[in-house]
Amino acid sequence: MTVVAKFEIHHSQFLDEHGKLVAPLPEFARDPQALVPLYQAMVRTRLLDQKMLALQRTGQLGTCCCCLGQEAIGVAIGSAMRPEDVLVPTYREAGAQLWRGVKMAELLLYWGGDERGSDFAVPRKDFPVSVPIATQCPHAVGVAYAIKLRREARVVVCTLGDGATSKGEFYESLNAAGTWKLPLVFVISNNLWAISVPRRKQTASETLAQKAIAAGIPGEQVDGNDIIAVRNAVERALTNARGGGGPSVIEAVTYRLSDHTTADDAARYRSADEVAQAWKVEPILRLRTYLTESDAWDKDREDALLKECNEQVQAAVQAYLDTPPPDADQMFDRLYAKLPAALQAQRAEALGDE
Numbered sequence: 001m002t003v004v005a006k007f008e009i010h011h012s013q014f015l016d017e018h019g020k021l022v023a024p025l026p027e028f029a030r031d032p033q034a035l036v037p038l039y040q041a042m043v044r045t046r047l048l049d050q051k052m053l054a055l056q057r058t059g060q061l062g063t064c065c066c067c068l069g070q071e072a073i074g075v076a077i078g079s080a081m082r083p084e085d086v087l088v089p090t091y092r093e094a095g096a097q098l099w100r101g102v103k104m105a106e107l108l109l110y111w112g113g114d115e116r117g118s119d120f121a122v123p124r125k126d127f128p129v130s131v132p133i134a135t136q137c138p139h140a141v142g143v144a145y146a147i148k149l150r151r152e153a154r155v156v157v158c159t160l161g162d163g164a165t166s167k168g169e170f171y172e173s174l175n176a177a178g179t180w181k182l183p184l185v186f187v188i189s190n191n192l193w194a195i196s197v198p199r200r201k202q203t204a205s206e207t208l209a210q211k212a213i214a215a216g217i218p219g220e221q222v223d224g225n226d227i228i229a230v231r232n233a234v235e236r237a238l239t240n241a242r243g244g245g246g247p248s249v250i251e252a253v254t255y256r257l258s259d260h261t262t263a264d265d266a267a268r269y270r271s272a273d274e275v276a277q278a279w280k281v282e283p284i285l286r287l288r289t290y291l292t293e294s295d296a297w298d299k300d301r302e303d304a305l306l307k308e309c310n311e312q313v314q315a316a317v318q319a320y321l322d323t324p325p326p327d328a329d330q331m332f333d334r335l336y337a338k339l340p341a342a343l344q345a346q347r348a349e350a351l352g353d354e
Helices: 031-057 070-082 094-099 104-111 135-148 167-179 209-215 227-242 273-279 282-291 300-322 341-351
Strands: 086-088 156-161 185-188 217-222 247-254
Touching: 031 070, 031 094, 031 104, 031 227, 031 282, 070 094, 070 156, 070 185, 070 282, 086 135, 086 341, 094 185, 104 167, 104 282, 104 300, 135 156, 135 167, 167 209, 167 341, 185 217, 185 227, 185 341, 209 247, 217 227
Parallel strands: 086 156, 156 185, 185 247, 217 247
Antiparallel strands: none
C-alpha cells in the first residue's frame, strides 16, 4: 500500500479569548489604531441588531436573523473586499453589508417584508440576502464564472453557515469552482448550531474546512471571534483569487449568541451554561480589551461611539417607519417580464381597475 496524498488543515488565531496576542500580527493589524474602524463597525452592527430585535418584538419588523456574536466575521469580510468585488451573502452578514455601503434603512426594509430593501443604492452588484440554505452557492459560482470569462480583476465572496455545508448545492459549487479555478472565496460561519441541530450531529468531518479537499481547493480554519484572524485569512484568499490562484474555503469558528431567528427559542436545545461560556469569548469584548490595553481605546471614546451609533440607528429606524408601503401592483409587475393572462384579472382587482 502506498500513500498517494496527504492533507492538513491549519487553524489561525492572533488574539486569544482574553484579548492577548498569541502570534505575530499581520501587517494591517500592527498599528492598533488601524483596528479601531473594525471595532466601531462591529459595535454599530450589534446596536442595529438589538434595535431590529426590539422592532420585531413590538410588531414593527418581520421575522429576522440576528448576527449577535458573529460580528467579527461580517466586518472582516467587508473590510477585506474591494468595492468592485461581489458579495453573495446568507442572512447574518449585516456587518459586511454595512461596511460595503448597504444602508441600515435598506436592511430594515428587507426584514420588514419590503423587497425594495434589496435594491441597494451603493453595492449595486452585491446579491440580496439569501434565506434558503446553500442556494446562494451555485449563484456565486455563476457570477465568478462570468468574471473569469470577462477577465476582470474581481472576486466573489460567498458566505454560508455550518448547516449549509451539509447541502448538495455546497458540494456541487465547490466541485465546479475547483474544476474551473474560479475567483471565488467561500466563508463558512461555523456557529456550531444549524437551528437546533448541533454541528456534531450534522457531519462527521473533524473540520468544515476539510470539505474543500475533495474539490481540490485550499481550506483553512480560523478563530471566528478574532477579527484579525478572519480579516487576514479573507485578505489572503482574495489576493490569491484575484491573481488567478482560484477558489478557497475559510471556516470561521464562532458561536451564535442569539436565537436562530426571532421565531426560535434556543433555550429549548442549548444550556444556559453553554451560552454563558460563549459570551466570555465573544469578538467585541475581545478586541476592545486589546485596544484598551494598547492605549488605542478608552471609556470616553466608547461612550462617544455608542452615542453616535445609537443616533444612526434611530435615524435609520425613522426612515424605515416613514417609508410608504409599496403599491400593490409591484407583486405583479415585478414578478414576470410579461404578466400571464391568469394573473391580469387579479392585478386589476387589486388595483381597483375592474
